[in-house]
Structures are given as C-alpha cells and as structure tokens.
Amino acid sequence: MFSASVFFLSFVASFFPLRAIAQQKGASAPAVVQPGAPGQPTKTLPASTTGTLPPLSRADVEFMQGMIMHHAQAVEMTALIPSHTNNKDLQELGARISSSQSDEIRFMKRWLAARGQPISMAMPGMPDMDMSGKPMPLMPGMLTPEQMEALRKVKGAEFDRLFLTGMIQHHGGALTMVKDLFNSAGAGQDAEIFNFATDADNTQRAEIRIMQNMLEKKSSEEKQ
Amino acid sequence: MNRLLRIALQVMCIASLLGGGAIRLFAQEPAQAPAKQDASKQDAAKQEPSKKEGDEDDENPFAPQPAPALPPGMTGSDVNDPRYKLAPGLYDAGESMMGIKHLILVKKPDAFELGTSDPDNPKVLKTIGLLGIGNVAKIPKPMQLVIAQLAFSNSDLAFQGDHLFQGNFYGINIFDISNPAKTTLLTSMVCPGGQGDVSVYKNLMFMSVEMPNARLDCGTEGFPPEPPPTPEEMKEHKHRLPAAQKDRFRGVRIFDISDIRNPRQVAAVQTCRGSHTHTLVVDPNDKNNVYIYVSGTSFVRQPEELEGCSGEKPDKDPNTALFRIDVIQVPLAAPQDAKVVSRPRVFMDARTGAINGLSNGGSHDKNEQKPRDTDQCHDITVYSAIGLAAGACSGNGILLDIKDPVHPKRVDAVNDPNYSYWHSASFSNDGTKVVFTDEWGGGLGARCRPNDSNKWGADAIFRLKDDKLTFANYYKLPAAQSDTENCVAHNGSLVPVPGRDIEVQAWYQGGVSVMDFTDPDHPKEIAYFDRGPIDSKMLILGGDWSAYWYNGYIYGSEIARGLDVFELTPTENLTQNEIDAAKSVHVSEENVQNQQKIVWPSTLVVAKAYIDQLERSQALSASQIASLRKAIGAAEKSHMAANKVKKLKSTAPSIEKSAASAKTPADASRMHSLAEILKNPSA
Numbered sequence: 001m002f003s004a005s006v007f008f009l010s011f012v013a014s015f016f017p018l019r020a021i022a023q024q025k026g027a028s029a030p031a032v033v034q035p036g037a038p039g040q041p042t043k044t045l046p047a048s049t050t051g052t053l054p055p056l057s058r059a060d061v062e063f064m065q066g067m068i069m070h071h072a073q074a075v076e077m078t079a080l081i082p083s084h085t086n087n088k089d090l091q092e093l094g095a096r097i098s099s100s101q102s103d104e105i106r107f108m109k110r111w112l113a114a115r116g117q118p119i120s121m122a123m124p125g126m127p128d129m130d131m132s133g134k135p136m137p138l139m140p141g142m143l144t145p146e147q148m149e150a151l152r153k154v155k156g157a158e159f160d161r162l163f164l165t166g167m168i169q170h171h172g173g174a175l176t177m178v179k180d181l182f183n184s185a186g187a188g189q190d191a192e193i194f195n196f197a198t199d200a201d202n203t204q205r206a207e208i209r210i211m212q213n214m215l216e217k218k219s220s221e222e223k224q
Numbered sequence: 225m226n227r228l229l230r231i232a233l234q235v236m237c238i239a240s241l242l243g244g245g246a247i248r249l250f251a252q253e254p255a256q257a258p259a260k261q262d263a264s265k266q267d268a269a270k271q272e273p274s275k276k277e278g279d280e281d282d283e284n285p286f287a288p289q290p291a292p293a294l295p296p297g298m299t300g301s302d303v304n305d306p307r308y309k310l311a312p313g314l315y316d317a318g319e320s321m322m323g324i325k326h327l328i329l330v331k332k333p334d335a336f337e338l339g340t341s342d343p344d345n346p347k348v349l350k351t352i353g354l355l356g357i358g359n360v361a362k363i364p365k366p367m368q369l370v371i372a373q374l375a376f377s378n379s380d381l382a383f384q385g386d387h388l389f390q391g392n393f394y395g396i397n398i399f400d401i402s403n404p405a406k407t408t409l410l411t412s413m414v415c416p417g418g419q420g421d422v423s424v425y426k427n428l429m430f431m432s433v434e435m436p437n438a439r440l441d442c443g444t445e446g447f448p449p450e451p452p453p454t455p456e457e458m459k460e461h462k463h464r465l466p467a468a469q470k471d472r473f474r475g476v477r478i479f480d481i482s483d484i485r486n487p488r489q490v491a492a493v494q495t496c497r498g499s500h501t502h503t504l505v506v507d508p509n510d511k512n513n514v515y516i517y518v519s520g521t522s523f524v525r526q527p528e529e530l531e532g533c534s535g536e537k538p539d540k541d542p543n544t545a546l547f548r549i550d551v552i553q554v555p556l557a558a559p560q561d562a563k564v565v566s567r568p569r570v571f572m573d574a575r576t577g578a579i580n581g582l583s584n585g586g587s588h589d590k591n592e593q594k595p596r597d598t599d600q601c602h603d604i605t606v607y608s609a610i611g612l613a614a615g616a617c618s619g620n621g622i623l624l625d626i627k628d629p630v631h632p633k634r635v636d637a638v639n640d641p642n643y644s645y646w647h648s649a650s651f652s653n654d655g656t657k658v659v660f661t662d663e664w665g666g667g668l669g670a671r672c673r674p675n676d677s678n679k680w681g682a683d684a685i686f687r688l689k690d691d692k693l694t695f696a697n698y699y700k701l702p703a704a705q706s707d708t709e710n711c712v713a714h715n716g717s718l719v720p721v722p723g724r725d726i727e728v729q730a731w732y733q734g735g736v737s738v739m740d741f742t743d744p745d746h747p748k749e750i751a752y753f754d755r756g757p758i759d760s761k762m763l764i765l766g767g768d769w770s771a772y773w774y775n776g777y778i779y780g781s782e783i784a785r786g787l788d789v790f791e792l793t794p795t796e797n798l799t800q801n802e803i804d805a806a807k808s809v810h811v812s813e814e815n816v817q818n819q820q821k822i823v824w825p826s827t828l829v830v831a832k833a834y835i836d837q838l839e840r841s842q843a844l845s846a847s848q849i850a851s852l853r854k855a856i857g858a859a860e861k862s863h864m865a866a867n868k869v870k871k872l873k874s875t876a877p878s879i880e881k882s883a884a885s886a887k888t889p890a891d892a893s894r895m896h897s898l899a900e901i902l903k904n905p906s907a
Contacts (some may be wrong), residue, residue: 032410035479035489037441042488045414049335051376051394053416054437054446074395097293109285137816180525182436185465186449189437191374191393191418199521199666202618209597 037112056115059180059187063197065121067177070139071101071108074170076145077163080152084159089214093207100187100203104196111192141173142179160218164211171204171211259309286762288707291675307735310756312684312708314766314785317758323738323751323795324778327405331786335412336376336394374765375416377783379574379628380501380715383774383814384424386482390781391420395442397787398429398484403787404777411485415442417473418848423504423815425514428559429487432438434522436500440473442489443660447472468528476516476552479560491562493552496524496533496545501603504818507629508608512557515629518550518564519601520619538579547571549615551630566630570615570622571598571642575635582620604664606852607655609821612691614658621660621686623648623693628701635691642679642698648715651688652725653822657744658686658693659712659727670763672711674704681712682730685744697746701734703754708763709733715770717816719778720809721802723823723837723894726750728778732767733757736790737778740797740892748796749830750845753780753790774814776807805833824900828856834898844882846888849876864907876902 032045037096045101068083079099112119121130130136137145143166178201182188188197294300302308311318317825319326379391386402387410396412415431418436435444450465455848476499478491497520505515513670524535524545526860534541540806553565573581582598599620606613613624613632640662647663664681665671671681682700686693705711709732716729725742735754741747758764766784780788808829824830836850838844844852854873857866876899883895 024526027616030333030412031485032333032414033486034414034444035487038478038492039491040441041488042486044486045335049414050415051334051336051338052444053338053375057449057631058452059450103289106289113285133680149281155763175792183467183526184450185467186447187436189435189446191377194418194435194522195374195666195668201523202521206597209732 015190045208054189056190057184059184060190060193061112061115061117062121063177063181063187064119064193065119066139066198067174068105068108068119069121069136070142070170071105072176073142073148074098074101075105076148076168077151077167077170081163084155085163086156087160090160090163093210093214094163097207104200107196111139111196133186139173140169140176143170147158155216157222161215164215164218167170168208168215171208175201175208176203245754250387252537254463266372274316274458276311288670288708288761288763291670293675293729298679300676301672301678301700301704302702303411303674303704307703307752310754312757312760314725314758317756318650319753319755321751321753323793323798324753324789325793326753327777327789327791328407329405329636329788330391330399330409332376332408332784333412335414336392336397336566338373338376340513343732347636370626374782375418377765377769378781378786379419379769379783380421381422381770381772381779381781381816382422382429383772383779385426385812388774388779388787389421389422389429390787391425391431393418393420393435394444396420396422396429396487398481398487399787401777401789402778403772406548406785407789409784411487413479413487415445415477416444416446417487419500421499421501423502423818424813425504425506425558425815426480426483426813427480428490428514428554428556429481430476430502430504431479432499432502432518434474434500434520434580435475436472438498440471440492466528468526470529472525472529474525475726475828476502478516478554478562480559491554494530495520495550495564496535497522497528497600498525501817503604503606504815505606505612505626505629506818508768510629514553514554514556516562517606517613517632518552519603520545520550521600521602542579544579547597549601549604549632549717551574551632553630558710561884568632570619570632570634571600572626572634582617582622595627595765602646605649605651605819607651607819607821609819610651610655612655614651614660614903616646616649616660618645618727621658621684621690623658623688625691629751636693636889638686638693638695639685640695641704642677643684644680648711648817650716650718650816651819652741653718653720656686656688657696657725657741659699659716659741660684660686661715661729663712663714665710665712666711667732668710668765670705670711671708672701672703672705672731673707678702683739683747685712685741685747685816687744697751699739699741699747701731701737702749703732703734703752706757706760708757708760710763710765710767714768715772715816717772717814718819718822719773719834720824721798721806721807721836721898722830723890724802728771728773730768730771730780732769732783734767736768736771736778738792743888748797751792752793758784761764770816772814772816773806775810799833799836801829801832805830824897825906826904827906828860828901831856831898831901831905834894834901837894837900838891841888841891843886843888843895845877847877848882852879859905860907864905869905872902872905876900 033042035042039105076093081094109119178197186193267303306320373684375393377393384391388399390397395415396413400408400410404709407545418435421432447469473492475495479487480490481487487794495518499518500521501519503517511755525533527533534544536544538544548567548569550564551566554562569579571582572579580597588650598617601615601617605614610628613626615622621638622634625635626632643662644664647661649660661683678700679698682698685696711732711734714730719726719728726740728738738751739747740750756764768780769783771780792803794810833852839849855872858870879899883892886892
C-alpha cells in the first residue's frame with residue numbers, strides 16, 4: 001500500500017483512555033516473543049512490553065526541512081504558468097505539480113511539528129541565513145536566483161522550454177535528496193518519512209519522464 | 225469527541241496564530257496542562273501574533289483539505305447515504321451497516337503501541353526521549369503519543385486452521401479464531417520492518433520487510449544515526465558512519481510456526497528493493513518447493529549492503545534491480561536454504577527486448593501525456609488452477625502465464641486512463657473476470673469525498689477470455705466519506721456464494737463493502753459496514769486494510785483499532801440459504817493472493833441457494849420454485865429417505881431443459897449446477 005501523496009500524520013489516538021472493547025480473556029495470556037536472527041532461538045518478552053522505535057536522525061529532520069524549501073520553489077515556478085504561457089499541456093502539468101507539492105509541504109510541516117522540530121533550517125526571523133548565520137545553501141537541483149529571474153522574464157515557447165528544463169533539474173535534485181537520505185546512516189527508519197520519500201521518488205521520476213517527452217515533442221515540432 | 229484531541233486541535237490553532245517555526249509553535253502548552261516553562265519564553269510568544277497575522281504560510285497544516293471541484297462529466301459518491309455523516313470516535317464512532325453484523329473488535333496489543341495509552345504516564349516521556357526527538361517539553365502531550373503510529377499500523381491477513389495471522393509494520397499478531405465471536409490473541413511476535421505482509425504454508429510463515437529500520441535479528445533498535453558533526457565535518461559533508469549495514473534486512477523472512485506461541489526465524493532472503501508485498505505460489509507439479517513472488521516498490525539499496533544491487537536506469541545498467549520481480553524458491557524439507565532463483569523481467573517488450581517495455585500509455589489510454597515507466601509490481605494474485613496470475617503493477621494491470629512458476633511470462637497488459645496506481649487484483653472463481661484496484665492517493669488520503677470521481681480510486685472489472693483482458697466497468701464505494709477519512713479501494717477476497725461472483729473488500733475508513741460483480745457491466749453493493757472517522761477535524765490514519773472471508777466469517781484488519789470480525793446477515797440481496805451455502809465451504813489455509821478454486825459440496829443447502837437466485841432473477845416460474853422447495857423440504861425432513869431422494873432426482877431433467885432457454889449465462893449455469901446436485905444430493 002502506502003505511497004504518500006496526501007499523507008496524514010497517523011494521529012492514531014492511542015491515548016484514548018477508553019478501553020471499551022474486548023479485552024483478552026481465557027486461560028493463558030498472549031505470548032509476547034521476539035525471534036532471533038535466522039537459526040537463532042526466539043526470546044520471550046515480558047507481558048508489559050510496549051513498542052519502541054529507533055531514534056530520529058538529524059538527516060531525517062534536515063531532509064524534511066530542506067524538501068519544504070525545495071518544494072516551495074516548484075510551487076513558485078508553477079505560479080508563473082498562467083501569466084507566462086498558453087500551452088495547455090504545460091498548464092495541466094503545472095496544476096498537478098503545484099497541487100501535489102503543496103500537499104506534500106503540508107505533510108512535511110505536520111511531520112516536523114508533531115516532532116517538535118523547527119519547520120525551517122533558517123535562523124528564526126532571518127529566512128536567508130542558517131542557524132550558524134551563514135547564507136542558506138540551495139538544496140540540490142534548486143534554480144539559482146539568476147535562473148529564476150530568467151524564467152520570469154520570458155514568455156510563450158521560450159518560457160515553456162526554460163520551465164521544463166528548470167523543473168527537470170529541480171526534480172532531479174529531489175531524487176538526489178532521497179538518495180542521500182537513504183544513504184545516510186540511521187536515516188529513513190521512521191515509517192512516515194520512509195513512505196513519503198519512496199512516494200516522492202516514484203512521483204518525481206514519472207514527472208521527469210513526462211517533461212522529457214514534452215521537451216522532445218517540442219523540439220521535433222520546432223524542427224518541422 | 226475526545227477531550228485530548230480537542231486539546232491538540234486548540235494547540236494547533238494557537239500554533240497557527242503564533243506562526244513561525246515549531247520552536248515558537250510549541251512555546252505554549254495547552255491551557256489544560258499548565259506550562260512549566262520559563263516566563264520569558266511565554267512573553268516572547270505573546271508578542272508574536274500581531275506581527276504574524278495574515279501570513280499564509282502559517283495555515284494549520286493539520287486541517288483537512290477540501291476536494292477540488294469534480295472534473296466535467298464525472299460523478300462523485302452519494303452524500304445521502306447514511307455512511308456519509310457518522311459520528312467520529314476511535315472506539316465510540318457512529319456505525320452504519322447493511323447485511324453485516326459486527327461480532328467483535330479485538331484491540332491492538334500494548335506490545336504494538338508506542339509507550340502507553342496514558343499521556344500522563346512518565347513512560348511516555350521516556351519513550352519520546354528515546355526517540356531522540358528535540359525538546360520533549362515543547363511537544364504538547366497529546367501529540368507525544370501520535371508521533372509514530374504508522375510504524376504500528378496493522379496490515380494484511382492470512383489464515384490457517386483456527387489461526388489468523390495479522391501483519392503489522394512492527395511484527396505479526398496471531399489469533400485463535402476457533403470461536404470467531406470470541407477471537408483471542410495468542411502470540412504477539414515483535415519484528416519490525418513494515419509492512420508485514422503475511423502468508424502461511426503448513427509449518428511456515430512468510431513476512432514482507434522493506435524499511436531501513438529492519439534488522440536480521442528482529443531488533444527494534446534499528447541502526448544508529450550519524451552523530452552530530454563537528455564544525456569541520458559539517459564543512460566537508462563527511463560521514464562518520466557508513467549507511468550500509470550487513471545486519472539490515474529487507475526482503476522476505478521465513479518462520480517456523482510449528483509452535484504457534486513461539487515462531488522461530490529459519491531464513492531471511494534479502495532482495496535489493498525489499499518486499500512491499502509477496503505472493504505464495506504453490507506449483508501443482510512441484511511437491512518439494514513452494515515459491516514466493518516478491519514485489520518491491522521502494523528504493524534500491526547500495527551494492528555495499530547487498531552485492532549486485534543497482535538502481536540505475538536500464539540503458540545504463542541492464543542488471544538494474546528496477547523493472548523486475550524476484551522469485552524465491554523455498555525447499556520444504558530445508559526452508560533455511562530458501563533463495564532467489566529468478567528475477568523475471570515481466571515488463572519486457574517482447575519485440576525489442578527492452579526491459580522497460582511497459583508504460584501506462586497502454587491499451588485503454590489514448591492520452592499520451594502519461595508515459596510513466598512501469599518498473600514495479602505492487603501486488604500479484606496467482607490462480608494456479610488456471611495457470612495465470614494477475615499483477616497490479618503501478619502503471620499497468622498485467623496477466624502472467626505461471627505454468628512454469630519460476631519463469632512467469634506476460635501474456636497481456638492493460639491500462640486505464642482513470643487509474644492512478646494499480647494496486648491489487650482478484651479473479652472470479654471461474655476465471656472469466658478480474659477485479660483490479662486503484663490505490664489513488666496511496667491509501668493515506670481522503671479519496672471518497674463527494675467531489676472525488678467515482679471512477680478514481682475505484683475497482684476496475686475486466687472480462688478475461690483467451691488470455692485477454694477487456695474492461696467492463698468500475699465499482700467504487702457508493703457512499704461518500706468525509707474529508708478526514710482516508711478512503712480508497714483496497715484489499716478484498718471472494719465470498720463463496722455459489723452461482724454469483726461476490727467480493728468483500730476493505731476501503732480503509734470507508735469501511736467494508738460487499739460487491740456483486742456477477743454481471744461485470746453492472747456491479748452492485750449488497751452489504752456494508754462503516755464507522756465514522758476517527759476524528760472529524762483532522763485526518764487520522766485508520767480503517768480497514770484488508771477484509772477477507774474465511775470459513776464463514778469476514779475478518780477486517782483495522783489499521784488503528786485492531787481486528788474486526790463480522791458475519792453476513794440475510795437481506796433481499798442475499799438470502800440465508802446463500803449465506804449458509806457460502807458457509808458450507810471450508811478451506812484449511814487461506815492466503816488471498818494465492819487464490820484457490822472454490823468447490824461447493826453437492827448438498828441441498830447449495831441447491832437452495834441456487835433456487836433463491838433463480839427466484840430472484842425470475843428464471844424459473846413461481847410454481848417450479850414452489851415444487852422444488854417442497855421436494856427438498858420433504859427430502860430433508862425424511863433424512864434423505866430413498867423415495868424422497870428419488871423424487872428430487874426426477875426434477876433434474878426439467879431444470880436442465882429450462883437451462884437451455886435461460887435468459888442469462890449466469891442463470892443457465894445456476895440451473896446446470898442445481899440439476900447436478902439434484903441428481904446426486906446429500907444432506
């Protein structure tokens with residue numbers, strides 16, 4: 001199951017005090033066991049055992065904070081479409097990217113908020129600086145201020161081309177971020193971030209293919 | 225509504241006013257839980273609101289999103305259905321049902337919950353602390369318990385004898401269902417790694433594992449994160465710990481369950497992408513082995529961790545771990561020797577030999593704007609009795625010839641313009657239809673809202689003839705659901721009512737829906753059960769992952785709440801005789817994705833079910849129906865006395881005769897089957 005487009009914090013209220021439904025009855029209490037590695041014996045755990053999880057990793061938090069910044073630029077880019085091009089295919093694609101990335105930004109904010117983590121890597125009140133006071137680095141694939149300015153300045157077919165090449169670069173960066181996440185020690189062990197990153201990877205891979213095809217189609221049309 | 229949740233909501237409202245990062249977000253605790261923080265922080269927080277008002281970035285990320293407008297020509301689900309507006313609650317939600325009786329909910333055991341269900345218990349703080357999460361004091365208490373619930377979600381089900389196996393992202397729970405209405409937990413097996421898709425075969429239990437926290441030894445500690453870097457390391461982006469871990473496990477675990485209260489791990493077969501789901505395959509011609517088809521959907525791991533793994537594009541690396549499934553052979557006499565024996569390229573273009581030969585620009589889809597490469601199967605259902613498997617493979621539905629189970633061959637592939645993610649499949653018992661599901665939104669989104677098209681996130685029913693799939697119609701849960709209920713088509717199984725194709729299916733928080741697809745062009749809901757949302761203000765993940773029929777009962781794996789047991793009850797859509805006939809079918813083991821042919825006994829109970837159906841469709845006259853019922857009643861009453869049985873047998877020819885002129889193939893088939901029973905009836 002789970003890919004995670006509109007992913008909601010599984011806010012399952014295990015804290016509900018009400019234990020209304022069936023409690024275990026019968027002669028013997030349930031066994032709580034933990035198998036060992038293949039060939040090794042299984043351990044019996046105390047009946048009072050409750051669930052535990054691996055610690056959250058810094059790479060997880062930074063991935064989410066960085067991806068919010070990364071996604072925000074995609075939304076900013078797609079917001080240019082209505083005023084910059086009449087290309088229907090691009091408008092449709094832009095609407096899809098904008099809605100899925102906005103959804104995902106909300107998910108990432110929820111994920112961070114529920115864990116008591118800041119939503120941004122920036123120094124509070126200083127959005128252009130990181131916590132150590134240095135200028136905020138761009139996430140992989142993000143367009144430079146110069147590239148963004150160039151995109152804002154053009155219209156029509158030239159906008160389409162710059163948008164597509166820019167967004168392919170941008171999405172490619174997201175794939176790099178996912179790869180880096182899973183290549184960091186102890187990262188991606190949280191079920192929600194695992195699902196989210198897996199889904200983001202699948203979705204952005206697909207959108208890159210779509211955009212590459214649109215570019216190829218455009219260039220072959222222009223040749224004719 | 226629960227008080228604690230309301231507090232959480234209030235906190236979120238405060239947070240959205242305060243704005244800014246979470247540092248400020250959680251600077252104030254809810255009024256009900258007096259703050260222990262220093263005064264200066266609170267003062268700082270109080271000065272914030274005026275400055276931040278109207279900042280769009282500070283919307284409450286926990287508020288549900290309304291559905292966009294319906295696209296032109298599309299229809300949404302029914303808002304007048306009683307299921308649309310049920311009262312919220314975890315254990316006290318409103319319920320609505322038709323043709324189904326709820327027998328019991330067995331709650332998730334504490335071993336599969338984080339910490340404790342009491343937020344004031346010091347254990348909770350300890351657990352949060354162990355997670356290494358920021359400053360615990362900054363997180364409102366109600367939030368503290370919900371941080372990692374997906375990690376404890378219930379998932380798929382398998383059955384054997386009196387035992388039910390419920391998968392969970394954290395392990396497997398085994399239940400005693402000898403008395404289904406008094407289902408009890410026998411064993412909680414802790415072994416994290418998600419999603420815990422589960423199958424059983426004799427003394428063996430199989431489990432899918434895909435997440436990076438999974439360890440060979442079933443440990444819960446995962447792997448240590450990189451320690452905070454020194455300033456110098458920060459500059460150079462140096463890593464101190466390698467990501468690759470020899471003790472990590474992603475693939476299929478095999479357990480010996482000879483002692484049901486003490487499963488032992490006997491093998492753990494590693495794969496490059498792990499195992500999102502798996503399918504047990506029993507080759508009728510191979511008594512020494514069983515096979516496992518592994519569907520991996522997540523990232524390909526580094527070759528440093530598992531040799532030979534490559535996530536490259538096919539043009540760069542022909543040995544890429546993408547674009548394939550893995551087949552594990554399990555020797556029954558030596559399961560510890562289980563290993564991957566083939567990696568079929570089921571998406572290959574037969575003409576060009578390209579391994580990425582399928583895209584979802586497939587047969588139904590004239591829209592070339594969606595050339596998404598299909599590089600994974602999500603789930604595969606095998607039907608060995610007919611030598612076929614139906615694969616739900618992200619961008620496509622595919623049909624595989626599995627007569628040689630180690631080398632499945634694709635024989636057909638379909639696409640659908642309204643499909644987002646091909647998720648699962650089931651065959652009709654006679655193998656003439658396949659029901660696919662579309663998990664639009666991944667199961668975590670609300671996708672049954674009034675404005676969500678009833679062709680999106682729905683079942684798609686296909687006719688199957690001569691290894692070709694032909695689209696017939698969609699079926700989606702007819703009732704609209706709220707925007708705080710995750711809802712989309714999910715896992716289901718056949719209900720063995722003779723003479724009809726009936727599937728019971730889980731729709732997450734949309735509940736359980738029983739659907740008749742005997743006529744694939746006009747699928748119809750005949751029974752349902754639904755609860756209200758866990759909460760009405762925010763989407764809290766829950767609902768049924770799977771709903772399967774097993775030996776007379778329906779079992780629902782509820783993600784958040786536990787395990788539900790249901791029974792069908794008679795309605796105008798389904799008679800007691802039809803239910804009794806379904807209950808008369810017994811199997812010793814059930815893994816729904818390894819579909820078994822249902823064979824009905826030649827009993828009068830089954831005959832009576834056919835007669836009810838022929839009455840409903842008016843295929844036999846009222847007088848024919850009445851005389852048949854009289855003859856059957858007399859035979860039953862006489863305990864199958866020879867003269868009464870002889871009378872029954874004499875009715876068969878006239879039914880055979882009526883079959884020849886039946887209006888529908890379904891009725892003709894019912895009459896043939898009925899005549900066969902009457903020729904040779906047992907009680």
